[in-house]
Amino acid sequence: MATNITFHQGAVTEDERAELLGQRGATIWFTGLSASGKSTIASALEQHLLHRKLHAYRLDGDNIRFGLNKDLGFDQASRIENIRRIGEVSLLFSLSSSITLTAFISPYQSDRDLARKLHEEHKPASVPFIEVYVDAPLNVVEERDPKGLYKKARAGEIKDFTGISAPYEAPSHPEIHIRTDQVDVAGAVAQVVAYLEEKDLIQKAA
Numbered sequence: 148m149a150t151n152i153t154f155h156q157g158a159v160t161e162d163e164r165a166e167l168l169g170q171r172g173a174t175i176w177f178t179g180l181s182a183s184g185k186s187t188i189a190s191a192l193e194q195h196l197l198h199r200k201l202h203a204y205r206l207d208g209d210n211i212r213f214g215l216n217k218d219l220g221f222d223q224a225s226r227i228e229n230i231r232r233i234g235e236v237s238l239l240f241s242l243s244s245s246i247t248l249t250a251f252i253s254p255y256q257s258d259r260d261l262a263r264k265l266h267e268e269h270k271p272a273s274v275p276f277i278e279v280y281v282d283a284p285l286n287v288v289e290e291r292d293p294k295g296l297y298k299k300a301r302a303g304e305i306k307d308f309t310g311i312s313a314p315y316e317a318p319s320h321p322e323i324h325i326r327t328d329q330v331d332v333a334g335a336v337a338q339v340v341a342y343l344e345e346k347d348l349i350q351k352a353a
């Protein structure tokens with residue numbers, strides 16, 4: 148049977164992949180308390196990027212904690228392993244030229260730093276890693292409490308709950324700091340898009 152498939156010699160380099168697909172990957176790592184707005188902002192940003200015809204993909208609890216990481220709970224060791232695996236997966240997505248959005252509490256600075264190191268020390272070329280601190284005070288997220296989890300945590304029905312009975316280490320030097328008690332979702336997305344454009348990670352909108 149005749150085919151018109153053209154075979155190319157040798158493996159595609161990372162530069163060639165970016166050239167062929169018209170975009171480079173990057174990982175945008177959202178971190179913050181439960182109900183701070185990570186998923187809401189990451190979803191809105193994903194939609195925005197897709198409508199600009201950019202490849203973007205969001206990793207969050209729904210597609211990671213119910214699949215790859217369904218063996219993990221919320222004790223410290225499980226959270227460390229959760230974030231370690233997500234760091235590895237996000238690197239692979241970004242190497243495939245996707246703009247990868249991760250939306251996990253990721254409460255420990257050391258774990259976020261490991262994910263960053265994995266991206267930045269990748270050979271032959273580092274992969275951009277953008278830490279986004281989705282920041283809202285505890286009283287605000289407790290007031291939002293969309294899933295009723297803070298109420299349960301206060302009542303002692305959920306143990307090791309971040310912000311109540313488990314720690315959250317706020318990023319000391321995030322690339323982007325979003326105060327979701329002060330900006331709305333559109334404003335938050337605009338903040339990230341402006342950063343991506345300024346760093347030439349995406350082209351400025353026409």
Ligand SMILES: Nc1ncnc2c1ncn2[C@@H]1O[C@H](COP(=O)(O)OS(=O)(=O)O)[C@@H](OP(=O)(O)O)[C@H]1O
Pocket residue numbers: 180181182186208212221225226227229230250251252253254294296305306307308309313
């Ligand atoms: N003990 C405890 N502490 C914090 N969160 C809990 C807990 N138990 C369940 N949940 C729900 O799980 C979501 C957080 O999962 P993550 O994978 O983002 O957590 S972590 O990064 O491993 O810390 C978190 O979802 P988000 O609200 O989207 O952050 C909660 O809905």
Ligand SMILES: Nc1ncnc2c1ncn2[C@@H]1O[C@H](COP(=O)(O)OP(=O)(O)O)[C@@H](O)[C@H]1O
Pocket residue numbers: 179180181182183184185186187188250281291293326327328329330331332335
């Ligand atoms: N500025 C804002 N940015 C993001 N979410 C907001 C904002 N203001 C209010 N919210 C609300 O807060 C909640 C955040 O929930 P979610 O995005 O699931 O948080 P997380 O993923 O951090 O747990 C949603 O109900 C959202 O509508």
